[in-house]
Amino acid sequence: MKPFLCWFLLLASVAFGLPRETLFTDDWKFHLGDLAGAETPEFADQQWRPVTLPHDWSIEGEFSPDHASATGFLPGGIGWYRKSFTLSPEAHGKRVLLRFEGVYRNSTVWINGQLLGHRPHGYIDFEYDLTEALVAGGTNVIAVKVERANIADSRWYPGTGIYRDVWLTIVDPIHIVRHGVFLTTPHVTEAFAEVNSTCEVTNTSTESRTLTVSAEIHDSPQGNPQSLSRATTTRTLAAGETWAFPLYHPIEHPHLWSPSDPYLYQVTHRIEVDGKQVDEVTTPLGIRAFHFDADHGFFLNGKPLLIQGVCNHHDAGFLGAAVPRAVLERRMRLLKNIGVNAFRCSHNPMQDDLYEICDELGFLVMDEAFDEWEIGKRKWVQGRNAGTAERFGYSEDFAEWAVRDTEAMVRRARQHPCVILYSIGNEIDYPTDPYVHPKSRQVEIFKDSPGQPSMTRLAAVAPSLIAAVKRHDPTRPVTMALSNASAANAIGLANMLDVAGYNYQEAAYPDDHAAFPDRILIGSENGDSPEAWAAVRDLPYISGQFLWTGFDFLGEANEWPNHGSEAGIFDIAGFPKRDALWREALWSEKPVLHLSVSQGRRGWRESDWNEPRRPNEPVQVLALTNLPKITLSLNGRSIGTSSPQNGIARWELPWEKGELIATGTDPQGQVHRATLATTGRATALKLHAERLELRGDQRDALHIIVELLDDAGRRVARDDRDVKVTVTGPLKLAALENGDQNDPTSPRSDHRTTRRGRALIILQGRAPGTATLTVEADGLPPANLPIELK
Structure with missing residues (x-):
């Protein structure tokens, strides 16, 4: 927004009155690095870089093995933000408040050189009253210092900076x-x-x-x-x-x-x-009633409902942690389309937009406060479970801030009908990380070491967090995502919870239900195996499950050059993996039929019908479906009919060039078809745009999928090319993503190699006008797309 427009918003006319709450995201200045005196109003900031919030400066950096694997091999540091503004005379006699939806992390805020406060938690919204320090009729200066010098401060990518929206509120006393x-x-x-x-x-x-x-x-x-x-x-x-x-x-x-x-x-x-x-x-x-039952699971509006959820972190690939609402909405619609009805905020409160979207689209939400309490967990530097780890993080501030941060989470979330659970912690009881107990289950490669604290301490801490929730919302249950139920039972922690969340402990469901018949159980974090799903489907007292995860995410990386987790059922660009197609067959109420092929137990697993990596060995063909019977043919010859088990029908056959076709009939008599065909070399680029209009306000986002096609118009999955993106007019390339977590290309690069014949382009508008997107690839004609910016 131009400076005079921002000025107009603040100096509103008498005819229209002052808006109660206004976005305060334009015309900020940013400096990376620490500076003495930058909080003072007279500090010279003319050479600072102009930025529009939200802003994540880590994603502007380069992937490097010199950074920490836990946080995606991206940089952190110390940074400063400043903004100058003038208030209308109409604001005289009003209270002027400044709300931050989230600053990662350790933010300190000043107004006109006067300290307003400090907030260490990077995911909690907070507000300051500016009124007493404002200059009436003059220029006011907000200064924000953000400190993240130790980048190994999280087990996943957090981003750095004022990465969520900021709001100016002007109200009566x-x-x-x-x-x-x-x-x-x-x-x-x-x-x-x-x-x-x-x-x-x-x-x-x-x-x-x-x-x-x-x-x-x-x-x-x-x-x-x-x-x-x-x-x-x-x-x-x-x-x-x-x-x-x-x-x-x-x-x-x-x-x-x-x-x-x-x-x-x-x-x-x-x-x-x-x-x-x-x-x-x-x-x-949202007028609704829900309850959990220890024997019969979850009920919404008096009817049983199986919770079919996913966990997810807050980043969006090469956009980092500053995620436009349109990007979040696309992701949530992708989940909705495959039958997902619930979302777990892993492992922290999310931006306001997420809860609003869940209200509007119909997702049940588990909000979550913390990933660690008094003692830090392992944050890997050289790769997950490799080398040494650091334990720096929010734990250093937990004793002072945990109750206030829990209350802040609840007070915001309780406004949303989508929220049904408050989690006060994720895997705080994880064996040996950092707590130990004689009845711990054994996981991974780590053993107890002398001096590690007793897990019994958790039973002393939890009541204060539970009470903080209940003070502000006694209507919703409190849970934790427990990873060590045997020890949590032994110290009494699990019995303190309204709902006990179990992470990857399906085997414990029957015994714990028998031992604690009044306990309400839910899979708070689960793998996507058939066994994990069967434990929910076949045990009526299990309320549901949350898959780890909906989308791949940055951080929690393996060794360089891997920079992110590939646990998602969608990749980081939002392209579905086989697990998303299979989950759709299990969870969707609409008819579903997809084809996929594989070879070897852990080898080739693709959704194309090109020559396999071992041509002399048979190929397994999978139909991912909720139809009762599927018939498969290859080049017009019948391969056979199969009834799916757990949403999968299977065949094994030699590979042969041509076309594979699966057909099935739904209970209403409608025939459904899925095909895979051998493709040729890439000869063309195609751009798929969700729309051709974009708001030129630097906040909207437009998704465009670029595909490599052969002469028959089929996507080519085996002939990837480096594509270059050029924009003209008031258009910004926000991200170019291929979904490959092992590709260390800079997040801000304008070129990238396609993965399986496609890539995702995300555009944002700088101002109203007309613009053009051009995509080029070696040996192919360029593709152009006109875009109107409103």
Whole structure:
């Protein structure tokens, strides 16, 4: 945004009034490296680089073996951000607040040289009141220092910088506090629902005031002239007092929220003082009721529902940790399309957009606070489980900040109907990392060593975190992702939880259900094996599972040049792997039929019908399907009919050039078909765009898939080429990704080798106008795409 536009937003006219909350992401300046005095308003920052937030400076660096494998072989460091702004005279007498959705990590914030505060946690939103330090009618300067000198501070890639949105809030001295609206649905049927709304209001003025709080429920995001319910309450609030105002709403014949029908109402809370409205906040409402049952699993709106979830970290490949909403939405739609109905925030709270998207698309969410508590876990430097590890991280700040950070997670998440679970920790009980116990299960290669702390300590810490959750939301259960159930049982930790999450411990389900019949069990992290799925499908008391993971992610890398995990069912570009196709066959309600081939137990596994790596050995053909019978033919000859087991029908046959066709009929009599054909050399480039328009606001994102095609128009998976991307006009190449976690090409490069005949281009617009995307590859005609920026 141009400087005068930002100025206009802040200096709003009397006719339109001041917006309550405004994005505060334009016209920042950035400097990589530490500088003395950079917090002072008079500091000379004219040579600093202009940036638009969100901004992750680690992804702007180069992959290097000199960095840490745990965090993706990318750099960190210390950086400074500054922003100058002027407020409208209308802001006089108001409170001016600054909210950060997340800064990784160890952020310190100043306004006009005055210290506002420090926040070590990199994934928690926080807010500062700027009011008393502002210069009325003059220039104000925000300065933010971000410290991440030790880059081996996480077990995955965290990013570095102000990598989430920042918001400026201007409110009356009497106003609704941040995340102060809390909506609950204690009684829900198809005929009638009761909605309780609580609105937390603070009076920062110097005198007592009588105020009226109202809440109005509308049947659409735009709001109907006729509301479904309106409730009011009045109370006198003393100077400096904060009060939670309760309101009650009976709703006849509610439209219930669910993953299959994520219907959202809107609730608008208004504050009036002396007949004048002084504040207004609108919050989404999903009317739903859920509960877990120790014998029968999870129920939503009175009906059993199997939780079919994935875990995921917060990065998006070569975009790093600063992820536009459109990128998140594409990823969530990919998951939704294969039957995923739940998402676990691994292992930290996510950006606001994620929860809003889950509300809108219909995902159940497990929010999660921490990956470590008082003592740091191993963060590998030279490769996973290789060499030595560091233990630096959030654990150094846990004792001081954990309760406040847990409360902050809950207060934000409780606004979202998608959230059904709060996890206070991931694998805090992991054997030997760092705690030990005589009843630990044995995992990996590590043994107890002298001086390691007793796991019993966890039973002393957990109650304070559980209490922090319950103080702010007693309606949702508390869980942990336990990796060591035998030890967690022995110290009493598992029994403290409303829901016990088990990571990779399907074998323990029957015995623990028998030993603890009142315990609610869920697979909080699971592999994608048939056995792991059977444990959920066949045991009614298991509420569901969360696969590790939905998408590949940066960090938790093996030895160089690998820079990220390949645990996902989708690769880091969002292209489906075989496991995604198989999971669709298991989880989707629509007819599914895909073909895949393999050779050898761990060898060639592809979705093409080109010559295998061992031509003289037979090839296994797999149909990934939920259809009852599949018939396979090769070059018009029948190979046979097979009934799938666990979503897979199988054949074994010699490879032969040509076309492989699988057909099946669904219960409604519709015939479905999948084909694989031998392809020739690449002769053309093709660009697949989800749309041809893009907002020129530096926030929207456009995904374009580039494919190599043969003369028959088929994607060529065995003739990869280096492709170069050029953009003209107000267009920015945000990322060029091929999904290969072993390709150390710079994340900011404009060229990259395709992988299996394709790559993903992500574009962002700098301003309105017209632009052109051009993609070139050696020996092929270039491909062009015009793009309109709105």
